[in-house]
Amino acid sequence: NAGVMQNPRHLVRRRGQEARLRCSPMKGHSHVYWYRQLPEEGLKFMVYLQKENIIDESGMPKERFSAEFPKEGPSILRIQQVVRGDSAAYFCASSQEQAGTEAFFGQGTRLTVV
Amino acid sequence: EDQVTQSPEALRLQEGESSSLNCSYTVSGLRGLFWYRQDPGKGPEFLFTLYSAGEEKEKERLKATLTKKESFLHITAPKPEDSATYLCAVEDNNDMRFGAGTRLTVKP
Numbered sequence: 001n002a003g004v005m006q007n008p009r010h011l012v013r014r015r016g017q018e019a020r021l022r023c024s025p026m027k028g029h030s031h032v033y034w035y036r037q038l039p040e041e042g043l044k045f046m047v048y049l050q051k052e053n054i055i056d057e058s059g060m061p062k063e064r065f066s067a068e069f070p071k072e073g074p075s076i077l078r079i080q081q082v083v084r085g086d087s088a089a090y091f092c093a094s095s096q097e098q099a100g101t102e103a104f105f106g107q108g109t110r111l112t113v114v
Numbered sequence: 115e116d117q118v119t120q121s122p123e124a125l126r127l128q129e130g131e132s133s134s135l136n137c138s139y140t141v142s143g144l145r146g147l148f149w150y151r152q153d154p155g156k157g158p159e160f161l162f163t164l165y166s167a168g169e170e171k172e173k174e175r176l177k178a179t180l181t182k183k184e185s186f187l188h189i190t191a192p193k194p195e196d197s198a199t200y201l202c203a204v205e206d207n208n209d210m211r212f213g214a215g216t217r218l219t220v221k222p
Contacts, residue, residue, distance in 0.1 A: 004157075033210060035212070042120075042215050043158070043212040044212070045210060045212070058209070102160045105159070105160075107156055107157045108156070
């Protein structure tokens with residue numbers, strides 16, 4: 001059973017471009033979480049999704065950021081018109097159920113905006 | 115506002131020198147408290163889940179405990195390979211919120 005797969009592992013974008021980060025959850029997992037980790041800081045919650053639904057996006061910036069988890073295919077975190085401050089590691093986690101079960105993390109996508 | 119605070123920020127131990135990491139939290143309704151280990155450049159690796167005050171779990175040299183306000187991760191006779199950042203996370207309602215982590219370095 002493959003773990004949570006994120007790609008790409010490293011992504012370089014110029015200011016103003018779009019970044020698309022993909023997350024394939026573990027088999028059988030229908031809950032996906034996205035986190036951002038800045039250097040020397042902890043993981044910051046961004047968004048929680050189930051298949052075709054956004055459950056909680058309270059950690060998402062109001063502009064330029066969006067997330068989806070379609071019925072088929074990976075979850076996508078999309079950042080439009082990237083700025084230098086978007087440079088960070090973005091982690092995805094998946095779980096079988098929402099409440100009180102451990103989440104398994106991917107290896108992360110390291111976004112660098114130049 | 116819900117908060118998760120870990121201390122110390124960094125901890126340096128000699129091999130074999132036991133110690134504890136702290137995670138204090140304030141949440142409206144705790145569904146679970148999680149400990150993760152994160153190595154540089156990698157995603158967090160799950161260690162433990164604790165659900166209620168008084169609960170304890172052990173794995174090799176690690177032991178996690180939980181009270182109503184905090185959790186401790188005890189490391190007994192650590193080895194250099196235990197060096198990592200240890201993250202605490204608290205789940206309430208729909209969110210799982212992380213502390214900033216404790217960077218543990220174990221010197222041989």
